[in-house]
Amino acid sequence: MNFQFLNHLNTPSDLRALAPQELPDLAKELRQYIINVVATKEGHLGASLGVVELTIALHYVFNTPTDLLIWDVGHQAYAHKILTDRKTVFHTNRQLNGISGFPKREESLYDTFGTGHASTSISAALGMALASKIKGDLNKQHVAVIGDASIAGGMAFEGLNHAGVSNANILVILNDNAIGIDPSVGALKQYLTQVKTGIQTHDNIFEALNFNYSGPINGHDVFSLITELERLKTIKGPKFLHVITTKGKGLKQAEENQVVYHAPGKFDALTGDILPKVTTAQPPKYQDVFGHTLVELAHKNERIVGITPAMPTGSSLKYMMATFPERAFDVGIAEQHAVTLAAGMATQNMIPYCAIYSTFLQRGYDQIIHDVALQNLPVIFCLDRAGLVGEDGATHHGVFDLAYLRCIPNLIIAAPRNEIALRNLLYTAQLGTLSNPIAIRYPRGRGTLTEWQVPFTEISIGKGTQLKKGEKVAVLSIGTMAQTVTEAIKNHSVSHYDMQFVKPLDTALLHDIFNTYNVIITVENGTIVGGFGSAIAEFKAAHAYPNTLKICGVPDVFIEHGTTAELMEKIGLSAAQLEQTIHGFLQA
Numbered sequence: 001m002n003f004q005f006l007n008h009l010n011t012p013s014d015l016r017a018l019a020p021q022e023l024p025d026l027a028k029e030l031r032q033y034i035i036n037v038v039a040t041k042e043g044h045l046g047a048s049l050g051v052v053e054l055t056i057a058l059h060y061v062f063n064t065p066t067d068l069l070i071w072d073v074g075h076q077a078y079a080h081k082i083l084t085d086r087k088t089v090f091h092t093n094r095q096l097n098g099i100s101g102f103p104k105r106e107e108s109l110y111d112t113f114g115t116g117h118a119s120t121s122i123s124a125a126l127g128m129a130l131a132s133k134i135k136g137d138l139n140k141q142h143v144a145v146i147g148d149a150s151i152a153g154g155m156a157f158e159g160l161n162h163a164g165v166s167n168a169n170i171l172v173i174l175n176d177n178a179i180g181i182d183p184s185v186g187a188l189k190q191y192l193t194q195v196k197t198g199i200q201t202h203d204n205i206f207e208a209l210n211f212n213y214s215g216p217i218n219g220h221d222v223f224s225l226i227t228e229l230e231r232l233k234t235i236k237g238p239k240f241l242h243v244i245t246t247k248g249k250g251l252k253q254a255e256e257n258q259v260v261y262h263a264p265g266k267f268d269a270l271t272g273d274i275l276p277k278v279t280t281a282q283p284p285k286y287q288d289v290f291g292h293t294l295v296e297l298a299h300k301n302e303r304i305v306g307i308t309p310a311m312p313t314g315s316s317l318k319y320m321m322a323t324f325p326e327r328a329f330d331v332g333i334a335e336q337h338a339v340t341l342a343a344g345m346a347t348q349n350m351i352p353y354c355a356i357y358s359t360f361l362q363r364g365y366d367q368i369i370h371d372v373a374l375q376n377l378p379v380i381f382c383l384d385r386a387g388l389v390g391e392d393g394a395t396h397h398g399v400f401d402l403a404y405l406r407c408i409p410n411l412i413i414a415a416p417r418n419e420i421a422l423r424n425l426l427y428t429a430q431l432g433t434l435s436n437p438i439a440i441r442y443p444r445g446r447g448t449l450t451e452w453q454v455p456f457t458e459i460s461i462g463k464g465t466q467l468k469k470g471e472k473v474a475v476l477s478i479g480t481m482a483q484t485v486t487e488a489i490k491n492h493s494v495s496h497y498d499m500q501f502v503k504p505l506d507t508a509l510l511h512d513i514f515n516t517y518n519v520i521i522t523v524e525n526g527t528i529v530g531g532f533g534s535a536i537a538e539f540k541a542a543h544a545y546p547n548t549l550k551i552c553g554v555p556d557v558f559i560e561h562g563t564t565a566e567l568m569e570k571i572g573l574s575a576a577q578l579e580q581t582i583h584g585f586l587q588a
């Protein structure tokens with residue numbers, strides 16, 4: 001395609017030199033540019049297609065980067081990236097050493113605030129607006145763009161509540177497409193639907209919070225957007241613009257199947273069809289092992305309930321939601337609420353399985369400590385996407401959980417080495433024999449076993465297993481790193497233990513190991529600071545064992561984006577690199 005306008009555009013100054021009537025054609029080109037790249041390089045699609053006109057209008061009207069534009073989550077910022085001097089590197093999006101899939105301050109002056117997690121934009125924009133006020137910079141504009149699912153997150157409400165009495169110069173734009181990754185949920189969604197359909201029966205919520213409200217307006221009409229943004233630019237104080245858009249706009253399949261086209265993988269840029277996947281039998285995704293096993297267990301145990309904060313498809317809780325709609329809850333982007341909701345249910349003898357991505361559980365930290373662990377309520381945390389997640393990068397890697405959970409009293413922490421172990425842990429957790437909360441962590445993607453739906457077996461809490469017998473060196477792995485270790489030691493006489501629990505540790509087994517082997521190597525796909533290896537180091541120190549201990553895991557830096565294999569290689573955790581490490585100790 002010949003990009004008549006885009007070819008000559010690098011920065012927003014170039015954009016501002018265009019005549020308004022040229023902008024709809026630019027929007028078409030921008031959409032096609034995004035489609036062409038995402039079709040082959042993958043990434044988030046629907047959200048960016050939906051805000052093409054809004055992005056053009058914002059950079060057209062506001063004097064970015066002097067005026068500050070803040071995206072919420074940031075998965076919708078592809079048009080923004082292309083218009084702000086990253087057109088020629090956009091094909092490297094989310095790839096190793098390429099640009100990030102989210103706004104990132106070190107990448108561009110136009111990326112005013114790093115994102116990836118939802119509901120941060122209003123607080124960040126308000127912080128900037130208050131800073132401008134204090135500095136006497138009264139002409140600077142501060143604009144937060146937030147989606148209808150993200151604005152339901154607690155932190156967004158906290159930001160609105162503060163902004164409403166701040167008199168700060170902030171414009172909040174609600175990009176309302178009535179869907180998150182999965183359909184938006186909750187009373188706020190119902191309210192927004194009423195506003196859109198003109199049957200609003202309540203006072204305007206945003207006006208009630210002291211915002212100068214306007215809308216809803218058509219977010220695909222670039223002229224209306226420009227007119228309204230120009231008007232709002234002249235008004236001081238907190239303003240709220242409600243914009244209606246269609247997720248996936250401009251690509252038929254993406255508009256019709258918005259859940260799949262949120263991040264569709266590879267597809268045909270011309271037809272929009274998703275490219276066929278491998279058809280031979282493949283091991284299941286861990287999330288599907290979780291989702292299907294939970295349904296199986298819920299059939300037999302009526303006390304089981306499932307909770308997800310806004311990730312029913314990603315976590316596969318959707319299977320339980322379809323089978324037991326009254327016992328499975330998508331609470332929206334509300335991780336704190338999800339955790340305490342689970343705690344409340346546990347007080348009433350329900351058995352809550354709270355499925356949360358490891359990275360997003362960071363949002364619910366005090367709730368884990370204060371509402372769950374302190375009261376020793378037997379909530380079952382199913383920690384999805386544990387370890388490196390790949391192309392989403394630093395904001396999404398689930399590498400901190402072992403460290404941030406290990407210091408919490410009462411909490412059991414388990415990591416299955418394969419699908420069957422995950423299934424058995426899920427089974428064990430609901431037997432009624434546990435009086436503690438438990439976190440079960442498993443990674444993004446597929447396991448290794450096609451035959452995983454085997455009869456359940458109870459797992460002994462806090463017990464590890466020896467997987468291979470050798471001499472001199474013992475490798476202790478946690479979770480699915482067992483597979484990598486198995487590969488790494490296949491040609492060596494080295495012992496291998498799957499410890500399975502980070503807490504409680506199998507101390508009897510550890511005493512045996514420390515009394516038998518000179519060298520102990522721990523392997524985990526979590527941060528080396530405070531994680532599984534640290535637990536073993538504490539054990540060694542507590543018992544004054546003289547053995548050599550080597551901790552292998554994620555180093556104490558933020559890991560960027562790339563394929564998981566590339567990133568594992570980068571941090572020395574590939575099977576070949578582990579083999580070298582182990583070999584070094586065997587020769588010493």
Ligand SMILES: Cc1ncc(C[n+]2csc(CCOP(=O)(O)OP(=O)(O)O)c2C)c(N)n1
Pocket residue numbers: 047073075076116117118119146147148149150151175177179180181247309310311333335360363
């Ligand atoms: C704290 C947190 N929880 C969950 C997610 C996963 N997530 C990413 S985008 C998204 C949906 C966002 O929906 P919305 O704000 O409506 O934006 P849209 O995709 O519709 O443009 C979710 C749940 C996240 N990024 N951060």
Ligand SMILES: CC(=O)[C@@H](O)[C@H](O)COP(=O)(O)O
Pocket residue numbers: 044073075116117181263314385389392444
């Ligand atoms: C932007 C965001 O937070 C989600 O879209 C995330 O990228 C989903 O990750 P998974 O692909 O692992 O479900």
Ligand SMILES: [Mg+2]
Pocket residue numbers: 147148149175176177178179180
């Ligand atoms: Mg939305």
